[in-house]
Structures are given as C-alpha cells and as structure tokens.
Amino acid sequence: MTATRPVDKFDRRRDELAESALLTLGEMGYARASLREIAGNSPFSHGVVxxxxxxxxxxxxxxxxHYxxxxxxxxxxxxxxxASAGALVEAFAAKLAQTIREEAPMHRLWYDLRTQSMFEEALRTAITEIDAALEAMIWRVIERYATLSGRPPAVTPAVAYGMLDGLFQQALLAYTAGGExxxxxxxxxxRAVLPLLVAPAAAAPAPL
Structure with a gap:
C-alpha cells in the first residue's frame, strides 16, 4: 500500500474544509459568516480551521x-x-436552469463575492481569474452554437458572457423570490438571445 504524502493529506483536509465552508457561506453570505461561524457549522473546530x-x-x-x-x-x-443548433439551445437552457435549481446558494455567494471584490482588493485577483475562466466556458458554448448554425459569432467573448451572465443573475434573483x-x-x-450572438443567416437571392 502506498502511503499518502503529507502534502496530499494537507490538501485533502483543505478541500474538506472548503466544502464545509461553502455551505455556511452560501447560506449567510461573505460579510455575515465569520471564521468562527464557519467552524461552528462544520465538523471542524475553530483551531483546526x-x-x-x-x-x-x-x-x-x-x-x-475549489467550487x-x-x-x-x-x-x-x-x-x-x-448535434444541432436547436438541440444545443435546449440543452444549454436546461443546464442553466438545473444549476440554479440545485446550487442557488453557491451562485448567490459568487455574485456576493464578485460585488465585494470591487471594494476589497484582496479578493480582486482571484475573482478576476475565475470570471475569465467562466467567460471562456460560455464562449465554448457560443463557438459550438456558431459552428452548428453555420454562422460565425457576431460578438466578442466578453459581450456573450455579459449577456448570458446577466440573464442568469436575473433568473437567480427571481428564483430566490419566486421558486421553480x-x-x-x-x-x-x-432561446431568444443565443441567435443574436451569431451573424444573421444570409438572405436568399432574389428571384430573377
């Protein structure tokens, strides 16, 4: 049997602490959750944290x-x-709804921290890096949609991310108040927005 290296044990415990902390942070938000509060709602003591x-x-x-x-x-x-542009739209929309339904507290925490990063410089680098990774994630969807549509993207990655992230945040807020x-x-x-992010279909030539 191969012994676990000390660094692996350390990283594994940090991951366990992160998973536990996310539950409290997702419910209470960044400002309200102290380190002692996070420890109190976890299997770990304040000293361990x-x-x-x-x-x-x-x-x-x-x-x-980690999340x-x-x-x-x-x-x-x-x-x-x-396999088609229409199938991608439906699958993407369903996945967006699913992640709000299943992980709303985590998404609320994300938007909380992104707002806080405008005031707390220590958060800014990490939030900016994560935001860039999320933008790249959305752009992979748009590029695939463009390929399946046979039309090139009509916007930049930043514009596509801004539009879809805005829809997602509005839906999250509405879901928090109104549910399913x-x-x-x-x-x-x-369904309405994705076609706007690629070039219009070429018009059919006028009959002679």
Missing part, C-alpha cells in the same frame, strides 16, 4: 476556487453532445 487557513479571506478564496474549478466544465457535455416557475422564463430568454 485556523491551522489550515490564516484567516477568513484565505478560506473564502480557496473555497470559491468554480468544477463549474468551468459544467457545459462541456452540452457542447460535446449537441421563473425558470421557464430563463429558457425562453436563452
């Missing part, structure tokens, strides 16, 4: 990076498996 993380900021950054590392591949199966029924509206919006 403090041993692995210098302060709340380090724990929060590590936790969000978003999984998120940035969320739509890769949609890109891989969609609002997610049908997100699907309708995605």
């Amino acid at each position: 403090h041993y692995y993380f210098q302060d709340k900021l380090e724990l929060v950054i590590y936790s969000v990076r 978003k590392a999984r998120c940035v591949t969320r739509y890769d199966a949609v890109v891989r498996d969609s 029924p609002v997610l049908d509206g997100l699907t309708t919006q995605v």
